Amino acid sequence: MLDLIAIRRALHQIPEIGLEEVKTHAYLMATIQEMIAGKSFVEIKTWQTGIVLKINGSAPQKTIGWRTDIDGLPIIEDTGLEFASRHEGNMHACGHDMHMTLALGVLEQMLVHQPKNNLLFLFQPAEENEAGGMLMYEAGVFDGEYHPDEFYGLHVRPDLKVGDIATNTGTLFAGTCEVKVTFKGTGGHAAFPQHANDALVAASYFVTQVQTIVSRNVDPIEGAVVTFGSMHAGTTNNVIAETAHLHGTIRTLTQEMNDLTQKRIREIAEGVALSFGLSVDIELRQGGYLPVENNPELATELMTFFDQAEGVNLIDIAPAMTGEDFGYLLSKVPGVMFWLGIETPYALHHPKMSPDERALAFGVKHISDFLKVKAAQ
Numbered sequence: 001m002l003d004l005i006a007i008r009r010a011l012h013q014i015p016e017i018g019l020e021e022v023k024t025h026a027y028l029m030a031t032i033q034e035m036i037a038g039k040s041f042v043e044i045k046t047w048q049t050g051i052v053l054k055i056n057g058s059a060p061q062k063t064i065g066w067r068t069d070i071d072g073l074p075i076i077e078d079t080g081l082e083f084a085s086r087h088e089g090n091m092h093a094c095g096h097d098m099h100m101t102l103a104l105g106v107l108e109q110m111l112v113h114q115p116k117n118n119l120l121f122l123f124q125p126a127e128e129n130e131a132g133g134m135l136m137y138e139a140g141v142f143d144g145e146y147h148p149d150e151f152y153g154l155h156v157r158p159d160l161k162v163g164d165i166a167t168n169t170g171t172l173f174a175g176t177c178e179v180k181v182t183f184k185g186t187g188g189h190a191a192f193p194q195h196a197n198d199a200l201v202a203a204s205y206f207v208t209q210v211q212t213i214v215s216r217n218v219d220p221i222e223g224a225v226v227t228f229g230s231m232h233a234g235t236t237n238n239v240i241a242e243t244a245h246l247h248g249t250i251r252t253l254t255q256e257m258n259d260l261t262q263k264r265i266r267e268i269a270e271g272v273a274l275s276f277g278l279s280v281d282i283e284l285r286q287g288g289y290l291p292v293e294n295n296p297e298l299a300t301e302l303m304t305f306f307d308q309a310e311g312v313n314l315i316d317i318a319p320a321m322t323g324e325d326f327g328y329l330l331s332k333v334p335g336v337m338f339w340l341g342i343e344t345p346y347a348l349h350h351p352k353m354s355p356d357e358r359a360l361a362f363g364v365k366h367i368s369d370f371l372k373v374k375a376a377q
């Protein structure tokens with residue numbers, strides 16, 4: 001039997017940024033190879049750091065997909081754990097170490113007996129930055145026999161208890177759009193602002209003005225998020241900054257609202273640049289982070305299953321403004337994403353985020369039970 005906690009802790013120590021998950025890939029491959037030794041009904045293919053494993057069913061009627069993401073975040077870990085990240089500056093602060101371990105644990109269960117239907121396990125890179133699920137799909141990784149008929153996946157959630165599974169029959173996560181804005185002015189001596197054109201001041205006006213998009217342009221009943229998580233300008237106190245870089249994200253529950261928000265960001269950036277006499281470069285990149293839309297029938301089936309499972313507290317939950325490139329895969333293949341409770345006081349992406357590992361055994365049991373039913377239908 002796999003030691004789930006040891007696996008999770010090993011993976012936790014080697015977080016890597018999207019599409020650079022080389023050690024993670026090697027760890028997963030080694031673990032998987034050991035698990036499938038002698039199982040002639042299993043095949044594997046890789047794409048960059050991603051892995052797709054197919055269990056060929058004995059009398060397949062369909063192919064059921066299970067997806068996990070494998071990348072970490074550029075966050076300096078502050079958990080103080082003895083198994084904290086050994087990759088300085090990177091952390092599994094979004095729980096993908098838990099996701100991978102759960103997938104391995106479920107895979108182990110599904111390998112015990114050859115199932116009737118095919119099962120596809122996707123270990124996907126770059127959920128956080130490059131929409132690895134979309135890249136793999138567009139590269140043809142799921143073409144032909146590798147195309148699932150249904151796709152399932154989960155995300156851990158700190159504010160839910162171990163034992164909670166939460167989802168809904170519609171939109172679960174927002175669609176996102178990454179935003180990069182660079183103001184370019186004229187640098188100079190701090191003492192002679194009249195000879196310079198300060199990009200830092202312009203960026204400051206920009207970041208405060210975009211706050212009005214949600215308060216003044218977005219339908220309050222619908223809502224949206226505009227967050228700039230990074231702003232870099234200047235080098236020292238007495239030099240006027242020539243350039244200012246801002247990096248942010250838009251979150252909306254519909255594409256129309258995403259389009260409106262993108263339009264307003266562009267207008268405000270161009271307006272600020274004009275009013276300060278600077279140039280501005282705006283990059284809006286939605287990529288594969290479409291809203292995560294659960295398939296209503298499959299979600300109803302999954303929710304009914306978990307509602308009846310002993311020890312599971314099924315919650316019908318409202319959408320959250322998190323993003324996920326699983327939204328892209330669900331736009332191609334019907335399926336369901338759900339939250340799994342990990343009961344910790346710190347939010348996703350927080351440097352102290354530390355899941356309750358009891359969620360591993362709980363998750364493996366109940367997800368395997370669900371997939372066993374799907375694999376036998």
Ligand SMILES: CC(=O)N[C@@H](CCC[C@H](N)C(=O)O)C(=O)O
Nearest residue numbers: 128129176177178249322323324
């Ligand atoms: C679950 C989660 O936290 N996902 C990320 C996805 C990021 C998408 C994209 N890089 C962006 O920043 O817009 C999230 O931040 O919600």
